[in-house]
Amino acid sequence: MPRSPDSAPLALRDDVYVRDRIQTHEESVVRLLLGGKAAVTVRELSVLTISEDPNQSHVELHSGRVALRINKALMRPGDVVEIYTPNAIIGVRGSLVVVEVEGSVDAPQSHVTAVEASLPILVAPRADPARTTALNPNEAVTVAGPRHAAKAGPVRRVAPDQARRAVEMAALPPHARKISEPEVIHRERAEAAPHVARPMGGRRPRTRQ
Amino acid sequence: MSGVRTGVIAGAVASAVVFGAAWVVATAQEPRAGIVTALAGQAEIYHASLPRLRSARAS
Numbered sequence: 001m002p003r004s005p006d007s008a009p010l011a012l013r014d015d016v017y018v019r020d021r022i023q024t025h026e027e028s029v030v031r032l033l034l035g036g037k038a039a040v041t042v043r044e045l046s047v048l049t050i051s052e053d054p055n056q057s058h059v060e061l062h063s064g065r066v067a068l069r070i071n072k073a074l075m076r077p078g079d080v081v082e083i084y085t086p087n088a089i090i091g092v093r094g095s096l097v098v099v100e101v102e103g104s105v106d107a108p109q110s111h112v113t114a115v116e117a118s119l120p121i122l123v124a125p126r127a128d129p130a131r132t133t134a135l136n137p138n139e140a141v142t143v144a145g146p147r148h149a150a151k152a153g154p155v156r157r158v159a160p161d162q163a164r165r166a167v168e169m170a171a172l173p174p175h176a177r178k179i180s181e182p183e184v185i186h187r188e189r190a191e192a193a194p195h196v197a198r199p200m201g202g203r204r205p206r207t208r209q
Numbered sequence: 210m211s212g213v214r215t216g217v218i219a220g221a222v223a224s225a226v227v228f229g230a231a232w233v234v235a236t237a238q239e240p241r242a243g244i245v246t247a248l249a250g251q252a253e254i255y256h257a258s259l260p261r262l263r264s265a266r267a268s
Contacts, residue, residue: 009252035242
């Protein structure tokens with residue numbers, strides 16, 4: 001996979017910033033903890049960009065597959081994490097969802113599978129965000145077509161083997177190096193507390209090239 | 210003479226302000242969004258701020 005002159009190998013414990021783009025190689029998996037409450041597992045050969053609006057974070061999945069697990073206990077009322085694909089928007093408030101983008105640039109297909117959903121997962125074509133489809137656990141939908149004319153298909157029940165594959169997609173391979181997410185969440189919440197002084201909070205060290 | 214000196218000082222201040230503003234824009238970084246908590250295999254990250262940082266360092 002060609003490396004852009006402005007890219008760098010990703011490492012465990014790296015901070016990621018809004019508008020950063022991540023690209024995984026073959027047989028590679030990355031997990032990001034966003035905002036201390038959304039775990040995004042990026043599967044092999046995927047490309048995504050981190051984005052953020054004033055009240056919600058979202059990721060743009062350009063190609064490949066991701067699994068997004070929300071820690072509902074840490075979500076505030078109105079919080080939503082969104083996944084944008086080339087032709088769909090997926091709103092998640094407390095769930096495990098798997099999203100896969102395939103097909104050509106002119107005719108992408110976004111497959112969305114709700115594995116768990118304490119609140120329905122809302123899926124809409126990007127060209128018509130008001131036309132939402134609600135997914136409950138073990139349901140799936142495909143949004144097909146170019147961005148300006150994409151349409152959501154019918155909601156399907158997920159077969160047991162498909163559900164198992166979706167759960168596996170959210171899991172890490174045994175050889176993955178990892179750090180404790182609860183520890184990271186605890187530290188970030190402590191740093192966010194108003195009585196704790198923060199060192200120029202959250203800016204990237206200048207040493208990174 | 211006084212007018213010339215005032216003009217020189219004003220020009221220097223204006224230049225400093227313009228240079229400072231350009232430096233701030235060039236080195237501004239995006240907000241932190243999260244952290245990598247697990248990794249298997251290889252991945253690349255393209256930092257959106259990096260080209261600006263390099264450009265600022267080079268100038």
